[in-house]
Amino acid sequence: MADFSADYIIIGAGSAGCVVANRLSETGAKVLLLEAGPTDWHPMIHVPAGVLKLLANPLVNWNYTAQPDAATGNRPFHWPRGKVLGGSSSINGMFYVRGNPADYDNWAQMGCRGWTYDEVLPLFRRSERYEPGDPEFRGKDGPMRVEDYRTILPLTHYFVQAAQEAGFPLTPDFNGKTQEGVGYAQMTRNGRFRGSTAGTFLRDAKGRANLQIVTGATATKLLFEGKRCVGVAFRRGGKDERATAVREVVLSGGAINSPQLLQISGIGAAAHLKSIGVDVLQDSPQVGANLMDHYVTRVTHRVKDLISINQLSRGPRLALEVAKFALLGNGALTFGVTSATVFCRSREGLASPDLQLLFTPASYDQNRFGKLEQESGMTVAICPVRPDSRGTILAKSADALEYPEIQAGYLTAERDLYVMKAGLEHVRRIFAQPALARHSLGETLPTSAVASDGDLFEFFRRTGGTLFHPVGTCRMGEDPDAVVDSRLRVRGISGLRVVDASIMPTLTTGNTNAPTIMIGEKGAAMIREDART
Numbered sequence: 001m002a003d004f005s006a007d008y009i010i011i012g013a014g015s016a017g018c019v020v021a022n023r024l025s026e027t028g029a030k031v032l033l034l035e036a037g038p039t040d041w042h043p044m045i046h047v048p049a050g051v052l053k054l055l056a057n058p059l060v061n062w063n064y065t066a067q068p069d070a071a072t073g074n075r076p077f078h079w080p081r082g083k084v085l086g087g088s089s090s091i092n093g094m095f096y097v098r099g100n101p102a103d104y105d106n107w108a109q110m111g112c113r114g115w116t117y118d119e120v121l122p123l124f125r126r127s128e129r130y131e132p133g134d135p136e137f138r139g140k141d142g143p144m145r146v147e148d149y150r151t152i153l154p155l156t157h158y159f160v161q162a163a164q165e166a167g168f169p170l171t172p173d174f175n176g177k178t179q180e181g182v183g184y185a186q187m188t189r190n191g192r193f194r195g196s197t198a199g200t201f202l203r204d205a206k207g208r209a210n211l212q213i214v215t216g217a218t219a220t221k222l223l224f225e226g227k228r229c230v231g232v233a234f235r236r237g238g239k240d241e242r243a244t245a246v247r248e249v250v251l252s253g254g255a256i257n258s259p260q261l262l263q264i265s266g267i268g269a270a271a272h273l274k275s276i277g278v279d280v281l282q283d284s285p286q287v288g289a290n291l292m293d294h295y296v297t298r299v300t301h302r303v304k305d306l307i308s309i310n311q312l313s314r315g316p317r318l319a320l321e322v323a324k325f326a327l328l329g330n331g332a333l334t335f336g337v338t339s340a341t342v343f344c345r346s347r348e349g350l351a352s353p354d355l356q357l358l359f360t361p362a363s364y365d366q367n368r369f370g371k372l373e374q375e376s377g378m379t380v381a382i383c384p385v386r387p388d389s390r391g392t393i394l395a396k397s398a399d400a401l402e403y404p405e406i407q408a409g410y411l412t413a414e415r416d417l418y419v420m421k422a423g424l425e426h427v428r429r430i431f432a433q434p435a436l437a438r439h440s441l442g443e444t445l446p447t448s449a450v451a452s453d454g455d456l457f458e459f460f461r462r463t464g465g466t467l468f469h470p471v472g473t474c475r476m477g478e479d480p481d482a483v484v485d486s487r488l489r490v491r492g493i494s495g496l497r498v499v500d501a502s503i504m505p506t507l508t509t510g511n512t513n514a515p516t517i518m519i520g521e522k523g524a525a526m527i528r529e530d531a532r533t
């Protein structure tokens, strides 16, 4: 029988959990890391372009579904989430974006002590290794390698040029001094391979005798003595087992699973817990509330005379790209999903960008993101980065293995439609510039016929989808309704923290992996500080 007691138990080996496991185990403390999924053996995890083969792959993916809603044309939404060592960082698009300094200053304004940009910048720097950047902003020797694209298709250069012609300045490093403007993508890549948190933070820590990693282990309930969390019940290979924590339990299950596990363990809105037959340990009304996600709609153009990923992904051209990957470590197989991006504002007078435009030199089946179209295309996804719309994640029963109900709440706040519309106007202006216009056969989505507010809003409601960034369901704050305090301790409970994307009080200006890794760094640093006092 294995010894499942440790100083710290971490539930979930995802973007945050692997960071926490590394940083806590480097102190010599005994750490147990429980992960519901398998090891990251699947070859498609490690080939960057393999992401398209993982979006619905049940071997490494929870494959959640967000419920249909009238605000988005009564369509269900497929929500991939990594269920594997590395979590969603093992199946994501690898785009590395920290967000805007104003995001973190705003968290501090909302009451989160210790989370201003100046206070989190050292943690971003600690986690990463990015050779070209300004050392004032960029880390040089962290476990996570961040790299520029190794191969850039001409279409991407023309997009960046056209954005400048449309008035957006070039920002050489949107993770450095200035975020706003147009810039080339940076990726969490280790040479030619994906750099998940399992392949970086966990790999660095794996040899430590004080770190035990158990895969295929799904936490089913948190265990308490009074209001102190003392361990975890989990299921592995069809058997129920238990682990005890001497110091703390750290919940890093991600924005869907963390609130669900709290709820089925008795921490949540009292009325909801009673409705699913769970005894209330702590009435915490916002567990599973405040769900935010990046909802995007895509503008697509047919490409006239240049190569796009659509052509590179099939036939003899694909064979050539495979050879380039194997022999030179470059080419299309090293691509992420986004190759260039614009951070911009929907209107004058805003303190920081509220829109991100994400360029891909490819076009996808309108009904199935990830399935490339036969013909050559290019796409810009329009993303209102700090939406007003909110949703919920609520356990349907006390059974940890039953998926919770996800109400994404997309476009339920009208303002998000207007921000989206401003984004579409920016995108159409960029495509109209000479650098890009000469390579386009015209807009295939939404098409120029879609122009009135009514038609545009209908298009946004009918065709948008997730950028895979749910956050906020265990919101951090110092107000009584917050789920965790500024040190990520679950309010009303001792011995339990949440450290993952669910603690974000608001979405950041950009993709969420880098901020979640920073949260892992900061959570671990606070646990270490508190252990010394």
Ligand SMILES: Cc1cc2nc3c(=O)[nH]c(=O)nc-3n(C[C@H](O)[C@H](O)[C@H](O)COP(=O)(O)OP(=O)(O)OC[C@H]3O[C@@H](n4cnc5c(N)ncnc54)[C@H](O)[C@@H]3O)c2cc1C
Residues within 6 Å of the ligand: 011, 012, 013, 014, 015, 016, 017, 034, 035, 036, 037, 055, 080, 081, 082, 083, 084, 085, 086, 087, 088, 089, 091, 092, 093, 094, 095, 096, 097, 217, 218, 219, 220, 252, 253, 254, 255, 257, 258, 261, 336, 467, 468, 469, 470, 500, 501, 502, 511, 512, 513, 514, 516
């Ligand atoms: C398809 C996709 C593409 C994306 N693309 C990008 C991108 O290009 N750039 C970017 O910045 N962000 C991207 N993201 C978002 C980013 O990856 C996530 O925001 C981030 O990984 C969230 O980290 P997390 O630690 O909160 O959760 P996760 O990384 O999801 O980790 C949670 C872990 O906990 C495990 N777990 C859950 N419940 C239990 C349980 N009960 N017991 C044991 N283990 C459990 C899960 O299996 C998982 O391994 C993408 C996400 C997806 C899904």
